[in-house]
Amino acid sequence: MWETEEGLDFLASETLKARYLREGEKNWEDVCERIAKAVAANEEEYLDFKDLMVRKIFLPSSPTLMNAGTELGQLAACFVIPVEDRVEEIFDSIKTAALIQKTGGGTGFDFSKIRPEGSSSSCGDDATSGPVAVMKLFNEVTEIVKQFGRRRGANMGILDISHNDILSFIRAKHVEGELSNFNLSVMVPDAFMELVEADKADEVWNRQTDVTVGCIFSEIVEGIWRNGEPGILFL
Structure with a gap:
C-alpha cells in the first residue's frame, strides 16, 4: 500500500x-x-x-x-425515526431523515404501521401502496442527499413478521440495485422461533393471508443465502 x-x-x-x-x-x-x-x-x-x-x-x-468542533456539532451515527400511516407524517419522516443524513447520521425506520398493499386508504376507496413502496421513497431521498453530504446515506428498514406484506418485504432486495440505500431486518418474536424450533412449518402464522411459519422462514433463509438480506431483529 x-x-x-x-x-x-x-x-x-x-x-x-x-x-x-x-x-x-x-x-x-x-x-x-x-x-x-x-x-x-x-x-x-x-x-x-x-x-x-x-x-x-x-x-x-x-x-x-x-x-466535532464545528458549528454543526452533530456527533451521533444512528437515529431511529418513527414512521406513521398518514401521508403528511410519512413525508415529515422523510424530511427528518434527509436532514440527519446530510449531517452524516444514519437512520432506522420501523415500517410496520404502514397498511398493507391494496388495503383501503384513509382518504377514501383508493388502495394503499404498502410499506415496500414507501421505503422506495425514502431510498430515493437518500440517493439525492448523497449529492450534498460528505458521507453515503444509510438506512435500516424494519417490518414486523406479522405484517401482511412480510413476504414482499423479505423479497424486496432480490433484484440487484433495488433499495440500495437500505439494510432490511424482520422483527421476530419468540413465539415464531419456538414454532420453527418445534418443526411446525405448516402452522399458519398470519390468519389474514394464510401464510405459514415454514413459508416465511424459508423466504428469510433464501434471502440471506441469496444476498445476506434480511437480517433478523429479535423482540
Missing part, C-alpha cells in the same frame, strides 16, 4: 481529504486535535483521547470525525 507521512495508505489519505478535513486542516493529526478539543472535559482527557486517535487505537464514529 502507498504510505503518506501520517502513516495512512493512499486510499485512507484520499478519504481523509474528501470527507474529514475541515478548513485549515492538513493532516490526520489536525483532525484528532479538533475532535479531542471538542469532546474532552479536561486537559488529561484531551491528551489521552488525541493520543489514542493519532495512533489509531480508537476512532469515534464518522459524524464525530466530521462534525
Whole structure:
C-alpha cells in the first residue's frame, strides 16, 4: 500500500481529504486535535483521547470525525425515526431523515404501521401502496442527499413478521440495485422461533393471508443465502 507521512495508505489519505478535513486542516493529526478539543472535559482527557486517535487505537464514529468542533456539532451515527400511516407524517419522516443524513447520521425506520398493499386508504376507496413502496421513497431521498453530504446515506428498514406484506418485504432486495440505500431486518418474536424450533412449518402464522411459519422462514433463509438480506431483529 502507498504510505503518506501520517502513516495512512493512499486510499485512507484520499478519504481523509474528501470527507474529514475541515478548513485549515492538513493532516490526520489536525483532525484528532479538533475532535479531542471538542469532546474532552479536561486537559488529561484531551491528551489521552488525541493520543489514542493519532495512533489509531480508537476512532469515534464518522459524524464525530466530521462534525466535532464545528458549528454543526452533530456527533451521533444512528437515529431511529418513527414512521406513521398518514401521508403528511410519512413525508415529515422523510424530511427528518434527509436532514440527519446530510449531517452524516444514519437512520432506522420501523415500517410496520404502514397498511398493507391494496388495503383501503384513509382518504377514501383508493388502495394503499404498502410499506415496500414507501421505503422506495425514502431510498430515493437518500440517493439525492448523497449529492450534498460528505458521507453515503444509510438506512435500516424494519417490518414486523406479522405484517401482511412480510413476504414482499423479505423479497424486496432480490433484484440487484433495488433499495440500495437500505439494510432490511424482520422483527421476530419468540413465539415464531419456538414454532420453527418445534418443526411446525405448516402452522399458519398470519390468519389474514394464510401464510405459514415454514413459508416465511424459508423466504428469510433464501434471502440471506441469496444476498445476506434480511437480517433478523429479535423482540
